[in-house]
Amino acid sequence: RIDTARLVQSLMDLGRMGALPGKGVHRLALTDADKAGRDWTLAQMRELGMQVRIDGIGNVVATYAGREDLPAVMTGSHIDTVRTGGLYDGNLGVLAGLEVVRTLSENGVRPRRPIAVAFFTNEEGARFQPDMLGSLVYVGGMPLETALEARDADGARLGDELARIGYAGEHAPAAPRPDSFFELHIEQGPVLHRQGVQIGVVEGVQGICWLRLTFEGKSNHAGTTPMALRRDAGMSAMRTAAFAHELAARLGGRQLATVGSLRLQPDLVNVIAAQASMTVDLRNTDAAMLARARTELLAHAQACAEQHGVAMRVETLADFDPVAFDTALVDGIERHARALGLSTLRLPSGAGHDAQMLARICPSAMIFVPSLDGLSHNVDEYTPAEDIGYGAQILLRAMLERAER
Amino acid sequence: RIDTARLVQSLMDLGRMGALPGKGVHRLALTDADKAGRDWTLAQMRELGMQVRIDGIGNVVATYAGREDLPAVMTGSHIDTVRTGGLYDGNLGVLAGLEVVRTLSENGVRPRRPIAVAFFTNEEGARFQPDMLGSLVYVGGMPLETALEARDADGARLGDELARIGYAGEHAPAAPRPDSFFELHIEQGPVLHRQGVQIGVVEGVQGICWLRLTFEGKSNHAGTTPMALRRDAGMSAMRTAAFAHELAARLGGRQLATVGSLRLQPDLVNVIAAQASMTVDLRNTDAAMLARARTELLAHAQACAEQHGVAMRVETLADFDPVAFDTALVDGIERHARALGLSTLRLPSGAGHDAQMLARICPSAMIFVPSLDGLSHNVDEYTPAEDIGYGAQILLRAMLERAER
Ligand SMILES: NC(=O)NCCC(=O)O
Numbered sequence: 001r002i003d004t005a006r007l008v009q010s011l012m013d014l015g016r017m018g019a020l021p022g023k024g025v026h027r028l029a030l031t032d033a034d035k036a037g038r039d040w041t042l043a044q045m046r047e048l049g050m051q052v053r054i055d056g057i058g059n060v061v062a063t064y065a066g067r068e069d070l071p072a073v074m075t076g077s078h079i080d081t082v083r084t085g086g087l088y089d090g091n092l093g094v095l096a097g098l099e100v101v102r103t104l105s106e107n108g109v110r111p112r113r114p115i116a117v118a119f120f121t122n123e124e125g126a127r128f129q130p131d132m133l134g135s136l137v138y139v140g141g142m143p144l145e146t147a148l149e150a151r152d153a154d155g156a157r158l159g160d161e162l163a164r165i166g167y168a169g170e171h172a173p174a175a176p177r178p179d180s181f182f183e184l185h186i187e188q189g190p191v192l193h194r195q196g197v198q199i200g201v202v203e204g205v206q207g208i209c210w211l212r213l214t215f216e217g218k219s220n221h222a223g224t225t226p227m228a229l230r231r232d233a234g235m236s237a238m239r240t241a242a243f244a245h246e247l248a249a250r251l252g253g254r255q256l257a258t259v260g261s262l263r264l265q266p267d268l269v270n271v272i273a274a275q276a277s278m279t280v281d282l283r284n285t286d287a288a289m290l291a292r293a294r295t296e297l298l299a300h301a302q303a304c305a306e307q308h309g310v311a312m313r314v315e316t317l318a319d320f321d322p323v324a325f326d327t328a329l330v331d332g333i334e335r336h337a338r339a340l341g342l343s344t345l346r347l348p349s350g351a352g353h354d355a356q357m358l359a360r361i362c363p364s365a366m367i368f369v370p371s372l373d374g375l376s377h378n379v380d381e382y383t384p385a386e387d388i389g390y391g392a393q394i395l396l397r398a399m400l401e402r403a404e405r
Numbered sequence: 406r407i408d409t410a411r412l413v414q415s416l417m418d419l420g421r422m423g424a425l426p427g428k429g430v431h432r433l434a435l436t437d438a439d440k441a442g443r444d445w446t447l448a449q450m451r452e453l454g455m456q457v458r459i460d461g462i463g464n465v466v467a468t469y470a471g472r473e474d475l476p477a478v479m480t481g482s483h484i485d486t487v488r489t490g491g492l493y494d495g496n497l498g499v500l501a502g503l504e505v506v507r508t509l510s511e512n513g514v515r516p517r518r519p520i521a522v523a524f525f526t527n528e529e530g531a532r533f534q535p536d537m538l539g540s541l542v543y544v545g546g547m548p549l550e551t552a553l554e555a556r557d558a559d560g561a562r563l564g565d566e567l568a569r570i571g572y573a574g575e576h577a578p579a580a581p582r583p584d585s586f587f588e589l590h591i592e593q594g595p596v597l598h599r600q601g602v603q604i605g606v607v608e609g610v611q612g613i614c615w616l617r618l619t620f621e622g623k624s625n626h627a628g629t630t631p632m633a634l635r636r637d638a639g640m641s642a643m644r645t646a647a648f649a650h651e652l653a654a655r656l657g658g659r660q661l662a663t664v665g666s667l668r669l670q671p672d673l674v675n676v677i678a679a680q681a682s683m684t685v686d687l688r689n690t691d692a693a694m695l696a697r698a699r700t701e702l703l704a705h706a707q708a709c710a711e712q713h714g715v716a717m718r719v720e721t722l723a724d725f726d727p728v729a730f731d732t733a734l735v736d737g738i739e740r741h742a743r744a745l746g747l748s749t750l751r752l753p754s755g756a757g758h759d760a761q762m763l764a765r766i767c768p769s770a771m772i773f774v775p776s777l778d779g780l781s782h783n784v785d786e787y788t789p790a791e792d793i794g795y796g797a798q799i800l801l802r803a804m805l806e807r808a809e810r
């Protein structure tokens with residue numbers, strides 16, 4: 001019943017906002033490109049006759065009225081991207097939600113409960129930390145005032161950027177509380193594609209810990225300063241990064257460690273770095289293992305810093321425990337997929353998602369469709385139209401079933 | 406006979422060009438600040454009635470005529486600085502040379518040979534590589550055409566920048582060839598200050614090898630990509646950096662290794678780096694050891710890259726063998742220092758200097774004065790006025806002696 005071609009077309013259309021030359025999208029949260037993407041998506045919502053609310057952190061929730069005035073069955077995701085993002089990450093979940101509403105509306109279907117489609121602010125965490133910031137505020141996990149004070153790498157304040165693009169809304173987040181939340185998303189990892197499975201039934205989301213370590217040493221001459229007399233902030237950081245990698249290997253396959261950002265000051269070939277700032281992204285499906293990885297990493301970083309006579313500062317940019325989704329909803333997704341004759345696999349999500357925040361306030365679950373070669377946060381991110389259609393079809397069935405309950 | 410107060414004042418005056426807020430100087434080669442510094446220094450040269458020549462790479466040579474038209478006894482250094490430089494590095498050698506001429510001129514002394522004072526382009530190597538680029542071209546070690554094509558980190562072409570600031574001169578480099586070359590410089594290292602010695606008698610300069618390693622991997626999602634399936638360019642770079650440090654420790658105290666610059670693309674917390682570009686600065690007084698360090702480092706980097714499924718590209722930004730200065734000139738400097746009742750120490754230079762290039766075409770030598778705490782390439786770089794005066798006095802005596810020969 002879902003019109004797959006129309007859904008894919010809408011992904012292409014939204015992908016024009018912040019399009020990179022050649023392919024891919026650069027639509028960091030609250031940039032002009034994000035505003036363009038938001039405006040376009042809002043216009044779609046209004047065209048469908050949905051009632052739109054924007055809350056204080058810029059989350060947008062559009063509602064298609066039900067037969068009764070009950071808490072809504074909600075779906076959604078995000079439309080911000082990383083700097084070198086693809087067309088699908090987040091966007092699919094929002095546009096599939098709108099395609100669900102479009103399908104209901106065209107067929108004159110009015111379910112018992114309202115259907116809501118949301119997009120949440122700054123899910124990626126690429127511009128402001130933590131990731132899933134909008135949905136975190138939505139569920140009351142962070143005070144709005146704190147979130148508005150977040151700053152990007154260039155010092156821009158989230159609240160100012162939100163006002164600048166005209167998305168500082170008046171509504172209180174999560175009012176009213178939804179009945180349930182479904183999120184369709186690309187897997188962003190290689191498991192489904194490698195195993196040739198059509199639908200991922202997501203059981204939960206692994207824990208995420210983001211740290212920023214800042215080392216302060218002393219700049220000095222690379223040719224005249226004996227190794228033993230250096231206070232090399234860069235070396236402390238780079239040795240810590242190498243350790244993060246060894247740590248992941250030692251703790252086994254479920255422990256992930258990524259140093260995606262590292263900046264040196266003054267960043268010159270013959271000057272010992274006075275300052276090094278790096279991020280560490282640690283993930284594990286096991287909360288205890290994740291805590292252990294964090295502890296070991298910080299101990300090693302501290303030891304490196306001391307050995308190099310360097311001061312170290314630690315900021316926790318994100319710290320989310322592993323989340324288990326609602327078993328009834330998860331089972332339902334599996335059932336609908338099988339009823340459509342699709343192959344399924346139960347798996348945890350490697351990436352963080354808005355659904356993991358929504359799970360704090362209502363029964364939540366996710367549907368994954370395969371990512372070609374597991375690529376994501378990469379301009380070559382790709383999911384075939386067929387898989388997109390299957391995912392959206394399951395979303396439609398799961399939401400309708402829940403909305404009639 | 407040198408007027409120490411006047412020399413120190415001129416260091417402060419030149420330090421106003423490109424001054425950083427608070428203290429220190431940012432006068433990268435061929436920037437507007439460098440132009441201001443050059444203009445100021447040229448005005449000093451003209452005031453002293455010296456004949457000024459600018460060559461094709463922007464080296465400036467000012468000559469104070471001798472009684473006979475013979476090859477000149479030359480001194481000089483550079484006035485470019487690193488991004489966070491001090492007042493003394495390079496500047497001292499140029500301004501002490503001008504103070505020598507001022508002293509001769511005021512006292513009506515006209516030596517047999519001309520006295521030349523030079524400042525060479527882009528000695529620091531902080532903006533364009535290699536370091537000592539101007540003096541390298543001056544001595545015929547690099548074709549002018551090649552040097553003009555050098556590009557800075559933002560892609561600006563050296564030749565364009567030189568023309569932009571009006572310092573693309575017409576003279577052929579090193580015409581005429583000097584009789585000899587002396588360079589007064591701050592030590593930039595901790596040896597003299599720690600040992601309480603007043604004058605460093607520089608026997609030579611250690612070998613310098615600068616490499617740029619560029620790793621090309623694949624950007625992907627930090628949460629969904631298993632460690633074993635990553636092509637993490639950043640991790641290859643950071644593991645190589647950590648190895649450089651271990652290598653220096655293993656090869657012993659004379660081997661130095663510095664990773665001063667490292668840049669990741671896209672440089673985001675949750676995206677595996679697609680590209681990492683790093684510099685390695687390797688130095689050793691022993692040419693064979695330096696070659697071995699380079700070989701081991703590149704082998705390790707290649708192994709890291711292969712292990713991570715990452716491609717690696719190597720550029721050699723600078724590659725200078727250790728240099729031994731002229732023994733007669735070195736002995737003379739030691740003799741003049743002792744005659745003034747100063748304590749001396751023979752030592753190699755850790756930093757590269759223009760004198761090491763001039764040594765290719767004429768007898769050359771250097772005088773070091775202490776650096777407080779060995780600090781250099783740091784805004785807190787400092788040498789007391791007294792030491793500056795001693796250094797300049799020895800320069801005067803050594804040059805006069807040679808100029809009468
Ligand atoms: N889905 C997604 O890419 N979220 C960004 C947060 C994360 O790094 O997992």
Ligand SMILES: NC(=O)NCCC(=O)O
Pocket residue numbers: 221222223270494528529530536537593755756757758
């Ligand atoms: N003297 C000096 O700092 N020269 C720059 C080249 C080097 O790094 O040694």
